[in-house]
Amino acid sequence: MRKRYSAWNLLAAARRGHADWAPAWRDAEPKPRYDIVIVGGGGHGLATAYYLARHHGVTNVAVLEAGWLGGGNTGRNTTIVRSNYLYPESARLYEFSLQQYEGLARELNFNIMFSQRGVLTLAHSRHDLDAQSRWANAMRCNGIDAELLDARQVRELEPRLNFNQGAQAARYPILGGFIQRRAGSARHDAVAWGYARGAAARGVDIVQHCAVTGFVKQGGRVIGVLARWRGRELIIGCERAALVVAGHSSVLAAEAGFELPVVSYALQAMVSEPVKPVLNTVTLSPALGAYWSQSDKGEVVIGGALDHFPSYAQRGSFDITQQVVAATCEMFPTLARLRLLRQWAGIVDVVPDSSPIIGATPVPGLYINCGWGTGGFKAIPVGGWTLAHVLATGRNHELAEPFQLERFRSGRLIDEAAAAGIAH
Numbered sequence: 079m080r081k082r083y084s085a086w087n088l089l090a091a092a093r094r095g096h097a098d099w100a101p102a103w104r105d106a107e108p109k110p111r112y113d114i115v116i117v118g119g120g121g122h123g124l125a126t127a128y129y130l131a132r133h134h135g136v137t138n139v140a141v142l143e144a145g146w147l148g149g150g151n152t153g154r155n156t157t158i159v160r161s162n163y164l165y166p167e168s169a170r171l172y173e174f175s176l177q178q179y180e181g182l183a184r185e186l187n188f189n190i191m192f193s194q195r196g197v198l199t200l201a202h203s204r205h206d207l208d209a210q211s212r213w214a215n216a217m218r219c220n221g222i223d224a225e226l227l228d229a230r231q232v233r234e235l236e237p238r239l240n241f242n243q244g245a246q247a248a249r250y251p252i253l254g255g256f257i258q259r260r261a262g263s264a265r266h267d268a269v270a271w272g273y274a275r276g277a278a279a280r281g282v283d284i285v286q287h288c289a290v291t292g293f294v295k296q297g298g299r300v301i302g303v304l305a306r307w308r309g310r311e312l313i314i315g316c317e318r319a320a321l322v323v324a325g326h327s328s329v330l331a332a333e334a335g336f337e338l339p340v341v342s343y344a345l346q347a348m349v350s351e352p353v354k355p356v357l358n359t360v361t362l363s364p365a366l367g368a369y370w371s372q373s374d375k376g377e378v379v380i381g382g383a384l385d386h387f388p389s390y391a392q393r394g395s396f397d398i399t400q401q402v403v404a405a406t407c408e409m410f411p412t413l414a415r416l417r418l419l420r421q422w423a424g425i426v427d428v429v430p431d432s433s434p435i436i437g438a439t440p441v442p443g444l445y446i447n448c449g450w451g452t453g454g455f456k457a458i459p460v461g462g463w464t465l466a467h468v469l470a471t472g473r474n475h476e477l478a479e480p481f482q483l484e485r486f487r488s489g490r491l492i493d494e495a496a497a498a499g500i501a502h
């Protein structure tokens with residue numbers, strides 16, 4: 079069976095009708111006991127398993143996923159990867175992640191289709207221009223690339239934006255903006271599959287359709303999880319467990335006996351029918367609460383704001399759909415005649431300071447990675463890397479040190495709401 083993806087193997091396999099490729103990962107049956115159980119088979123859970131095996135040699139690990147791999151937010155997001163945050167702690171975290179993305183396809187031997195086409199943020203008023211110059215300058219102070227653009231430069235980059243004047247004048251004139259050129263997008267499910275393949279190849283058990291329903295404790299310490307798998311109730315023992323379940327974090331934390339400052343909201347996205355290349359960048363209008371890019375298939379990928387109320391329904395409400403479509407017609411009049419192909423939502427985990435939580439919980443033996451809200455796809459490599467570090471060594475990774483749950487007690491918040499792209 080062929081395992082490695084390469085031009086030579088592709089040619090050789092073609093001669094045999096591509097019949098001898100090994101499955102990308104083993105669909106394992108759960109064992110009674112593991113060193114580490116990771117709850118949640120999204121990008122962060124799978125990356126954690128991969129780095130546990132790759133960096134720390136810990137391979138007696140299970141990833142338990144209630145649905146299918148990447149079927150949560152990881153496979154539902156709009157795939158933007160950027161590191162344009164405001165505070166030094168966040169800049170270090172997200173820039174490290176962006177740098178991992180730059181080499182991830184090679185690292186995983188899996189084409190994640192990372193495309194550094196630039197993330198362009200639009201300014202529609204004097205206030206936007208001022209706020210964005212502060213934003214771009216903060217990035218530069220943190221050593222991250224950012225360029226302020228005037229209206230002419232924005233037009234050169236994205237000529238289909240609405241620059242109309244006169245009787246048909248754009249309702250939201252574009253006065254300029256700024257761009258992080260190294261930012262871009264990657265194929266989301268490929269990121270999940272690449273990490274799953276890398277982890278499974280090193281001995282990690284990946285168990286799909288296995289929902290964790292509770293925790294087994296001894297002397298207050300987690301020593302196992304309760305899980306439902308193929309209609310059976312199981313107890314799976316472990317030395318340590320990690321919750322990596324995004325929008326379901328507060329539900330499982332309550333099962334484990336502690337509270338999280340997480341509120342779950344639906345965040346939606348949609349794609350148009352595929353067309354020839356029309357968009358050059360990922361373009362974002364914070365004022366209109368919408369953003370656009372074009373996938374390699376040609377679909378225009380459109381995202382917008384959170385629903386206004388907490389929810390676990392993976393649908394997204396109609397008023398947001400309508401607002402995002404109206405913003406699309408306003409900003410890109412030539413896209414108005416495109417038909418929408420699909421619309422969906424994921425359940426994102428929003429915390430008061432829009433920054434993640436990575437580390438220990440108040441329950442001994444239980445660790446957590448959550449709070450990425452609308453922006454955790456870009457952070458999958460660093461989220462997995464830092465969680466694996468604390469799980470394997472018992473010490474926080476220096477990048478994760480400022481992002482402990484304890485900050486909501488001490489008040490050392492890292493408020494990145496303004497850099498969240500679309501407010502949340």
Ligand SMILES: Cc1cc2nc3c(=O)[nH]c(=O)nc-3n(C[C@H](O)[C@H](O)[C@H](O)COP(=O)(O)OP(=O)(O)OC[C@H]3O[C@@H](n4cnc5c(N)ncnc54)[C@H](O)[C@@H]3O)c2cc1C
Nearest residue numbers: 118120121122144150151152155156158290424454455456
């Ligand atoms: C519409 C949308 C657009 C977005 N756009 C972007 C973007 O452009 N850029 C960006 O960086 N981020 C974006 N995000 C956010 C990003 O997708 C998430 O922050 C990220 O995917 C979180 O990854 P995760 O692995 O933590 O969670 P998930 O991928 O959600 O994985 C968690 C997994 O846990 C599983 N699970 C839940 N409960 C249990 C249980 N009891 N037992 C076992 N398994 C369980 C779920 O089934 C799920 O698969 C977007 C999100 C959405 C919804």
